[in-house]
Amino acid sequence: MKKFDIAILGGGILGTTISYWISNLYDSSVCVIEKESNVAQHTSGRNTGVVHTPFYLNPEKKKIFAKSAQSSHELWKTLAENTMSPWNEIGTIEVALNETQHKTLEKYQKWGIENGVLEENLVLLDSNEIKQKEKNVECFSGLLCKSDVSTDYSKLTQEIKKISVQNSTEFLFQKSVKSFIKNDDAIQVNFTDNSSIECSYLINCSGGNSLDIAKQFDLFESYSDLHFRGEYWIAHNSYADIVKTNIYSVARHPEFPFLDPHWIKRANGTTEIGPNAVPVPTPETYDGFVTDIPSTISKLGEILTGGAKKLFLNPDFISLISHEFRSSISKDAMVQRVMNFIPSLKPDYFTKKGTAGIRTPVISPDGNFISDVMEREGHNSFHIVNYNSPGATGAPAYSALIIKKLQDKGILKKPNSQKNTLWNFDSIIEQI
Numbered sequence: 001m002k003k004f005d006i007a008i009l010g011g012g013i014l015g016t017t018i019s020y021w022i023s024n025l026y027d028s029s030v031c032v033i034e035k036e037s038n039v040a041q042h043t044s045g046r047n048t049g050v051v052h053t054p055f056y057l058n059p060e061k062k063k064i065f066a067k068s069a070q071s072s073h074e075l076w077k078t079l080a081e082n083t084m085s086p087w088n089e090i091g092t093i094e095v096a097l098n099e100t101q102h103k104t105l106e107k108y109q110k111w112g113i114e115n116g117v118l119e120e121n122l123v124l125l126d127s128n129e130i131k132q133k134e135k136n137v138e139c140f141s142g143l144l145c146k147s148d149v150s151t152d153y154s155k156l157t158q159e160i161k162k163i164s165v166q167n168s169t170e171f172l173f174q175k176s177v178k179s180f181i182k183n184d185d186a187i188q189v190n191f192t193d194n195s196s197i198e199c200s201y202l203i204n205c206s207g208g209n210s211l212d213i214a215k216q217f218d219l220f221e222s223y224s225d226l227h228f229r230g231e232y233w234i235a236h237n238s239y240a241d242i243v244k245t246n247i248y249s250v251a252r253h254p255e256f257p258f259l260d261p262h263w264i265k266r267a268n269g270t271t272e273i274g275p276n277a278v279p280v281p282t283p284e285t286y287d288g289f290v291t292d293i294p295s296t297i298s299k300l301g302e303i304l305t306g307g308a309k310k311l312f313l314n315p316d317f318i319s320l321i322s323h324e325f326r327s328s329i330s331k332d333a334m335v336q337r338v339m340n341f342i343p344s345l346k347p348d349y350f351t352k353k354g355t356a357g358i359r360t361p362v363i364s365p366d367g368n369f370i371s372d373v374m375e376r377e378g379h380n381s382f383h384i385v386n387y388n389s390p391g392a393t394g395a396p397a398y399s400a401l402i403i404k405k406l407q408d409k410g411i412l413k414k415p416n417s418q419k420n421t422l423w424n425f426d427s428i429i430e431q432i
Contacts, residue, residue, distance in 0.1 A: 007201060014205045032169060050121060057069070079396075088265070162390070180381045201411060210385045217378035219378050220383075240269075249340070261274065283370075286356045
């Protein structure tokens with residue numbers, strides 16, 4: 001049985017960047033355990049590809065996400081420039097359709113500045129000024145964020161993996177975890193292929209599966225989660241540039257994790273609209289509704305006994321669920337939502353579905369969605385749960401913050417000099 005000092009569970013953008021920092025600062029033996037054949041196969045590679053500027057994040061309730069996103073912008077840019085990865089400064093306009101939503105934009109502008117966004121990069125525009133910039137957009141007002149970027153997080157994660165491997169990280173692909181045996185000074189990780197590894201310390205950052213893993217360490221036992229699939233439609237090339245900026249809309253129901261419709265300019269040159277938020281039984285249900293009957297039954301049982309039960313008794317939530325299902329079944333329903341701010345669109349402009357992604361918000365025992373990331377220590381382990389959007393944007397800085405926390409707890413000792421100087425650890429910690 002192979003032994004490691006540290007095992008990282010999850011080869012997404014977070015697990016890969018954590019492996020980068022540990023292998024870059026220490027001579028410890030590190031492995032990344034991933035059930036797929038490569039990194040960034042799920043949420044990390046199935047997103048809009050936007051490097052978000054944190055103007056819409058409450059600096060108190062989502063402080064960690066906001067600080068990490070703001071600090072990571074230049075880190076991603078440096079990596080993209082060094083690896084010839086896409087980096088398209090598209091910009092984003094968040095549109096308000098009425099005066100009430102305009103008040104939200106005013107709040108966002110204040111939040112953005114408080115989160116460190118430069119004032120010149122965050123400009124409120126009235127409807128006429130929006131028209132001058134994007135003639136096909138109709139709205140009451142808009143908040144123009146000049147610093148939003150379109151990139152390819154899958155490629156960026158691949159590049160981080162390359163550096164981490166050079167620093168001696170071992171990536172264990174196609175390894176699905178079956179069970180854990182927790183000894184006094186080590187953890188044995190058993191896989192479904194009957195192989196095993198042993199580690200002195202485990203870091204759980206397994207995305208949509210992270211809560212289930214944490215519960216195996218007797219953590220977050222009264223919490224539950226739900227998986228929401230976000231679907232997109234791709235615009236035909238003839239209509240892809242009728243709006244050249246990313247367009248987001250003010251959330252109608254900010255208390256629920258339903259993403260109001262976007263017009264997205266992707267790094268690969270396509271334009272997409274979406275997403276909706278369709279409840280699905282697993283974090284890998286990218287098509288249809290039921291692909292894994294045992295997991296579906298298990299999830300239904302959790303809903304009926306946990307905090308999610310209270311959520312499903314909320315009539316507003318049930319009403320929203322029905323609307324999301326309709327937009328999944330009907331392309332026209334999806335397009336109609338975007339026509340609220342780009343009225344010249346027609347369903348015929350969209351010829352095929354884009355890449356679906358899944359978000360897994362955690363639900364508290366009282367039936368409310370948890371807004372920020374949750375961290376908890378377990379037996380020889382550290383667990384990161386509810387790491388959602390804009391998690392990809394903030395991953396470089398947030399993962400450095402995790403390393404600092406492990407240093408402060410004495411789990412990681414004083415680091416060596418950095419082996420790779422792409423990103424500077426000390427300067428990032430100073431910023432956040």
